[in-house]
Amino acid sequence: MYPVMLQIANKPVVVVGGGDVAERKVVGLLEANAAVTVVSPAVTKALKELAENGKIHWKEKLFSADDIDGAFLVIAATNDRHVNETVAQVAKPHQLINIVDDPERSNFHVPSVVRRGKLTISVSTNGASPTLAKQIRNEIANIYDEEYERYVDFLLACRRYILQHIDDASIRRSIFQTIATESFRKNGTWEEQLRELIARYKKQP
Numbered sequence: 001m002y003p004v005m006l007q008i009a010n011k012p013v014v015v016v017g018g019g020d021v022a023e024r025k026v027v028g029l030l031e032a033n034a035a036v037t038v039v040s041p042a043v044t045k046a047l048k049e050l051a052e053n054g055k056i057h058w059k060e061k062l063f064s065a066d067d068i069d070g071a072f073l074v075i076a077a078t079n080d081r082h083v084n085e086t087v088a089q090v091a092k093p094h095q096l097i098n099i100v101d102d103p104e105r106s107n108f109h110v111p112s113v114v115r116r117g118k119l120t121i122s123v124s125t126n127g128a129s130p131t132l133a134k135q136i137r138n139e140i141a142n143i144y145d146e147e148y149e150r151y152v153d154f155l156l157a158c159r160r161y162i163l164q165h166i167d168d169a170s171i172r173r174s175i176f177q178t179i180a181t182e183s184f185r186k187n188g189t190w191e192e193q194l195r196e197l198i199a200r201y202k203k204q205p
């Protein structure tokens with residue numbers, strides 16, 4: 001398995017099935033702004049609301065092969081093993097496909113995720129224990145708290161500024177390393193520390 005971050009904003013994604021597992025996957029997909037279609041004769045209350053509010057498209061029907069035509073990514077999440085297997089069989093080799101009850105037939109798994117703005121931390125056990133993945137995720141979530149969202153935004157703003165204003169690559173690298181340290185993050189105002197850091201480098205011959 002090769003870990004990646006996928007750009008799926010506005011891309012067509014089909015989730016087959018409308019139960020609790022489908023709902024969890026849909027919520028994650030919407031966080032990434034995918035264009036989600038759910039194919040299922042019945043859906044959870046939350047999925048129904050999402051459909052009513054225009055956040056997803058709901059095809060109220062049993063799965064048929066043409067439902068996944070043109071889909072960039074497909075999730076088979078029914079409670080019927082045979083239906084999930086059919087979805088796996090009709091998917092084209094280039095389609096990304098996740099079969100929720102068959103990790104080996106899937107060409108990707110959904111990891112357990114901590115999101116802090118631009119910071120994403122994913123945990124996967126390759127299907128060995130989703131429960132362990134979730135536990136580790138919760139431990140990590142306590143370490144990397146909400147402040148990281150603002151901190152990572154600050155790092156990006158610095159990065160852009162420094163790439164534009166500092167020509168020497170080794171000085172750039174030193175600054176990038178310093179601003180990513182724990183002592184920098186914990187020591188007072190970031191903007192002030194950065195100003196001092198840049199001034200110090202500018203004074204050097």
Ligand SMILES: C[C@@]1(CC(=O)O)C2=NC(=C\c3[nH]c(c(CCC(=O)O)c3CC(=O)O)Cc3[nH]c(c(CC(=O)O)c3CCC(=O)O)/C=C3\N/C(=C\2)[C@@H](CCC(=O)O)[C@]3(C)CC(=O)O)/[C@H]1CCC(=O)O
Nearest residue numbers: 100101103109110111112124125126127128130131133134
């Ligand atoms: C991480 C997470 C992401 C998400 O779904 O969003 C996710 N499962 C989560 C939770 C969870 N899933 C299950 C339980 C019940 C307890 C248990 O079984 O342990 C719990 C715990 C709970 O709900 O608390 C049952 C289960 N899961 C799979 C099977 C089929 C099988 O194993 O064959 C069965 C049924 C087994 C049966 O029939 O009994 C398979 C998969 N589940 C995966 C992902 C992929 C591997 C990820 C990895 O290993 O790292 C993979 C391979 C495919 C996929 O779905 O992508 C999400 C945590 C979200 C969070 O962080 O909150």
Ligand SMILES: NC(=O)c1ccc[n+]([C@@H]2O[C@H](COP(=O)([O-])OP(=O)(O)OC[C@H]3O[C@@H](n4cnc5c(N)ncnc54)[C@H](O)[C@@H]3O)[C@@H](O)[C@H]2O)c1
Nearest residue numbers: 017018019020021022039040042062063078079083100101
């Ligand atoms: N991967 C995971 O994270 C994970 C976690 C728990 C369970 N599971 C597995 O996922 C399966 C689904 O779990 P659930 O709790 O969402 O089940 P559920 O019973 O709540 O929902 C099943 C859904 O599938 C739909 N469905 C059934 N036949 C269909 C068809 N032919 N076409 C389209 N839709 C159809 C039903 O209408 C229903 O909405 C379980 O059977 C279990 O094996 C996977």
